[in-house]
Amino acid sequence: xxxxxLGHLEEVxxxxxRIDARADTGVAAFYWxxxxxxxxxxxxxxxxxxQYRERCQDTPRPADxxxxxxxxxxxxxxxxxxxxxxxxxxxIAAIHGADPGG
Numbered sequence: 113x114x115x116x117x118l119g120h121l122e123e124v125x126x127x128x129x130r131i132d133a134r135a136d137t138g139v140a141a142f143y144w145x146x147x148x149x150x151x152x153x154x155x156x157x158x159x160x161x162x163q164y165r166e167r168c169q170d171t172p173r174p175a176d177x178x179x180x181x182x183x184x185x186x187x188x189x190x191x192x193x194x195x196x197x198x199x200x201x202x203x204i205a206a207i208h209g210a211d212p213g214g
Contacts, residue, residue: 145182149189158186176206 141164148157161182168175184199 177203
């Protein structure tokens, strides 16, 4: 995230390729997307969020929550408030009834 905020775009791509190679749940991808958003790379952030959403489609609740938050963050940065609200509601619905410690 820091590389994106500082405008070190080449470092963002390099770091995220390493993260992506090790990430299996999408948690690291959340930070990847934040870095892309902070760098102003909205289209790339959107594509990455969608990619992880598809990759995690058949996984349990945590991945659904994380990828919903990713999509919501992208929508906010793009000024798509209604879309962000829809994604946040989806994340909240996925969390509802979940074990808060689990």
